[in-house]
Amino acid sequence: MYRVLVADSISDKGLRALEEHPQFLIDKIPQIDPEELKNIINQYDVLIIRSRITVTEELLENTQRLRLIARAGVGVDNIDVAAATRKGIIVVNSPGANTIAAAEHTFAMMLALARKIPQAYSSMQVNRWERSKFQGVELFDKTIGIIGMGKIGIEVAKRAKAFQMTVLGYDPFLTEDRAKNLGIKKATLDEIAFHSDFITIHTPLTKETNSLIDRSYLEKVKRGVRIINCARGGIVNEEALLEGLESGIVAGAALDVFVQEPPGPELKHPNLIxxxxxxxxxxEAQEKVAKEISQEVIDILEYDSIRNAINMPDISLENQQTMKPYLQLSEQIAQIAIQFFKEAPEKIEVFYHGEIADNDTEVLSRTMIKGILSYHLSDTVNLVNAHHLLKENGLSFAVQRNASKIGFTNYIELKLSNRQRSVSIGGTLLDGIGSRIVKINEYQIDVRPEQNLLYIKHHDIPGVIGRVGSVIGDHQINIGTMQVGRSEIGGEAIMVLTLDKAADDGVLAALKETAAIKDVKLLGLSTGYSFFNKPSWVKV
Structure with missing residues (x-):
């Protein structure tokens, strides 16, 4: 029998499946304090929490029995996942249970903005009757721009169509075909700015989305736009938003999330909800969360079935040891490829050559998918949900195997493509030397993947290499190695440099001033492979 501790306020109705199961004994202590929890945690197989309890390394230090931590909610910020992983404890969450609630709250905020309901209510509370002051706008025949077309974004789109709004959708993984199937128009961020009467955000907070709605973006928006953020604090730059409200560029805004929660007193404006x-x-959402977590606990402990694990890949220990030398190389290949590609590819192809092609390379494929998706999705993607997110975002994925060695005992190549272009990155392990990137598109090269790589595409003429060295030296950056690849003498060529520290925008701008240099990219790579933790190259 499994003992389960519910250490937070969780829906009784949602927990019914666990309570009625003969193999589970449930103790509910929703107001337990951290010290008491520390004293009794070793009596339990499962810990179920929401946001009140913080699961620290110290809490887990002396537990030998705990097998599973279940978070009845989406985020796991209050759980030390790395510490749990080191202890062999599975961490799961319930990522889909709040979809409808979040979509409906978004629409409630949008309607409140359109009809100035909170302001009118406040006026009535002090016995004023100001009908003309609170004239609103209709949603009918307006254009809504949805930034982030995941589950919640899709539900918002459905409701917007019911109000007969024109729906523009942006998502790095949204294809034309998928947009057509959803009955919306695929749009760029700029197109959403130019055409939208309402803009609503439904993306995770990542390096790419941090301050996505900033001063420069608000300079592009349609005057009188209304902005809603029920996703994550920080995606909307709050200072820029207040300036937009003050100037009238933004007619109104509604925020459910903030950079700091609760927000400071300065975040106020008459047109801000x-x-x-x-x-x-x-x-309903809290019941769904509890039901989802209850079923997940049962499935893991009774049937060894895992759907929403944060830190538990579906891979045997034996195969993990075989693939271990290639794990970091695979992730770095993916990181380089997606930083070249930037946007979400429509098609992902992996090619295995040589002896490695005869092995189960599923963990390597998952690692590359994780590396690609994490560029946009950050720590919402892991080895467990990589294929699910790939399918959910409508991306094509294929693996090809060839026993031929093509010059290397083992060789891995990743190709990302859409209808306009493609990027190919190839890598191998050299005995006694380690990982090497040996192909970038059509160029053969020999680069050790390190944390800071500088890629330069240029014309193969005298003086370019010297100019590059001078610019980097002038900026007090030391070059570790420089590798050059070319297809023909005097034609186009590439060079890849390893740097002791990252080059800033000034270095890149100075290099681009050289006429022979056609492209410059700074590539950041993770240098320590981890199955589960957020890769160091993706930073908010």
Missing amino acids: VTPHLGASTK
Whole structure:
């Protein structure tokens, strides 16, 4: 029998499946304090929490029995996942249960903005009757731009169409075919700015989305736009938003999430509506969360079936040891490829050559998918959900195997493509030397993948290499190695440099001033492979 501790306020109805299961004994202590939890945690196989409890390394230090930590919610910020992983404890969450609640709250905020309901209510509370002051706008025949077409974005789009709005959708993984199937128009971020009467955000907070709606973006928007953020604090630059409200460029805004929660007193404006992070706060959502977590606990402990694990890949220990030398190389190949490609590819192809082609390379394929998707999705993707997110975003994935060695005992190549272009990166392991990137598109090269790589495409003429060295030296950056690849003498060529520290925008701008240099990219790579933790190259 498994003992389960519910250490937070969780829906009784949602926990019914666990309570009625003969193999589970449930203790509910929703107000347990951290010290008491530390004293009794070793009596339990499963810990179920929400956001009140913080699971620290210290809490887990002396537990030998705990097998599973289940977070009844989306985020796991209050769980030390690395510490749990080191202890062999599975961490799971319930990522899909709040979809409808978040979509409906978004629409509630949009309607409140359109009809100035909170302002009118406040006026009535002080016995004023100001009908003309609170004239609103209709949603009918307006254009809504949805930034982020995941589950919540799709549900918002469905509701917007019911109001007969024109729906523009942006997502790095949204294809034309998928947009057509959803009955919306695929758009760029700029197109959403130019054409939208309402803009709503439904993306994770990543390096790419941090301050996505900033001063420069608000300079592009349609005057009188209304902005809603029920996703993550920080995606909308709050200072820029207040300036936009003050100038009238932004007619109104509604925020459910903030950089700092609760927000400071300065985040106020007559046309700004705020709610205290209520997106998932419905009775139904909390029941769904509890039901989802209950079923996940049963499936893991009774049937060895895992759907929403944060830190548990589906891979045997034996195969993990075989593939271990190639794990970091695979992730770095993917990181280089997606930094070249930038946008989401429509097609991902992996090629295995040589002895490695005869092995189960699933963990390597998952690692590359994780490396690609994490560029846009950050730590929401791991080895467990990599294929699920790939399918959810409508991306094509294929693996090809060839026993031929093509010059290397083992060789891995990753190709990303869409209808306009493609990028290919190849790598291998050299005995006694280690990982090497040996192909970038059509160029053969020999580069040790390190944390800071500088890629330069140039004309193969005298003086270019010297100019590059001078510019980097002038900026007090030391060059570790420089490798050059070319297809023909005097034609186009590439060079890849390893740097002791990252080059800033000034270095890149100075290099681009050289006429012979056609492209410059700074590539950041993770240098320590981890199955589960957020890769160091993706930073908010």
